[in-house]
Amino acid sequence: MFNNYAQGLTMMTPSSAAAEKLRKDIHSGHYKIGQRLANEHELASTFGVNRGTIRKALKILQEERLIARRQGHGTFVTNPTYAQPSGTAVSLLGAMSWEKEYYFGDILSEAFLRSISRGYMLTTTLNTTSDIESRNAEALMKSGIQGLIISPKPHSIGTYRRFTEAGIPVVMLDSMLPNVDEDFVSVNDRMGAYMATRHLIELGHTRIGYVGNENFRNDFPCGPDRLEGFNIACMRHNIEVPQNWYVQSDSRVESDYLPKLRNLLGQLNRPTAIVAFGDSWAVRIVQIARELGLKVPRDLSVTGFDNSELSRTNFIPLTTVSPEPDEVGKTIIDLLIERIENPRPRPKRSILITPRLVVRESTAKPS
Template identity: 30%
Template sequence: MISASGDGPNAKRVTLEDVAAQAGVSRALVSIVIRNAPGASAETRKRVLEAADALGYKPDMRARMLARGRSRHIGTVFGMIGLNFQFNTLLLDGLYVAAARHGYELILSAVTKSRDEIRAVETLQGFRPDAVIMVDPPNPAPVLAGKLPVVAIGWSVDDPAVDVVRTDDHMGMAQAVNYLAERGHRRIVHIDGGHGEVARARRAGYVAAMTAIGCQAQIRVISGGETQMEGYFAARALLDDPVLPTAVIAFNDEMAVAVVESLVHAGYRVPQDVSVIGWDNSALSKLPHTRLTTVAQDTEEMSRLAIERAVARIEGKPAEPREVVLRPELMIRATTGAARDE
């Protein structure tokens, strides 16, 4: 049934029957006029539209789209912990903007410690989304793959039913490691991002880059996470080691800033004693007192491509290649320099 509601949460719901009574015609004629379908005279159309306007009738567009088989909703599943760092916040904002351009609305559902991906997806299904976008969830294989269009942002998925938009984490890590190696660094430590798929990819990229420059013996990964608090704990592990590394590459900017602050509080200089590199090129990295060297990702482009692929799959249009891998860029600022003389 096509229906409408007045303004405000407590307003009386205005129905087709109300409009029909006001115009003195049948409900079927009102439906024909509202849908702009043939079958009503010009005089009847004018009377029905005037009645609808007088009553404040507004067609329920969601009901219309459901009747046509679409909800104009794109579900988005994201990790709640991940939302604590600025990259995912920018990504979600970009998704809202890109979805609106195509006439779609985002429906968000979070994965938390007490709410797994299955529960998050069940919530989305109540809104009958036309597609789902996954933003770095903990599950490497999206549960809705093959059931409706799914786009994963940030990590590689083997399933051919899932589109992927991600940054080349191996390339970004190689850029960071090679830049440090050119400045004499060999004891380069990586503070990882935990157990997620993006963290795994960056960890593997770090190991590959260190091996490529002949520093297999210097490979060291410290367990980290995504938040500044986890960065502080990781920095304590660094400071407890009798041999301080000359450089640190953190999983994201939040972690990197926490490492810088911990080193400075302990009496070390950045970058003279230890160089630090973050990841994401967030607003935090650009602050005047931070000026953090970081690996940049283009969140606007990632969001745009993800929405375009979701919409293309919804409409049955081609969207190739299935996996789009964007090139990162190392942004060199104040927290990196030559390795200290030992």
């Protein structure tokens, strides 16, 4: 069947021809929004080509945003502009975040899958700057979304008001707007930092420092909560932390905080363990410790936060805190759909997901 179709596409490569056939099936409504495609092996068999050809074809459609792929879950039709649902109305949900890779990527992927299972379709956009947010908010509004998830920036108050005044439910992700009472879902950052600190204490560490950027309140609103979790754990276990063992920066420029970090780790009376704000900071701490001749974890134990790919692939895999992105993604979709399907007024809800400590090779008992 496919070979006959491909005869009319002699100028195309096999992968382009396969992509064109799938594209026509999506445009015609043969595939519904949210429908899972057959796996690569089945598609290759159907089209009479190898899996490599199908993989290239799917990559073409993914770049066109006609499909979305997630390892271990499958390939789904996603584009609401072209993928007609064969006469079945599909309710669209929107999500806005200031990044979609490092932290929010896994959350949004799970949210997407959850929305499909609930009969909705989630489309994601960025709100990195005020201009970007304004353009994307306009696009979401025109698409007729039924509800909005937003990880707000300081400039997001206008977008929030625009959607709520239009009667569109909004749920906040990861942070709240000042003086706004709204439904909210996040990991419990305070608990996560407490868990990491307690882990070090239970290993026998009493000389513990903290490295982070709690002053980036606009970019990282979780910073103060993580710092507070660290302080609470130390206080409850009667551990005093010298003020110069807190390395914090008001800048993302490494030259502003690396000298402080090198000075801390170069002291004779230095910490034997450090709790880092995030995995990227923890990786940098391990690198600097190595430059100074310190062995991790023999001379210095280090914990991160986020359970990112960095924590898993670092040359010394990091003990870290998982924000449980799958649970966050499921919870926020369920909360938003509840608002859509049960619009009766009720008190706003704040849901904090319990994080999980992931112990790897960067922590050990003090030597």
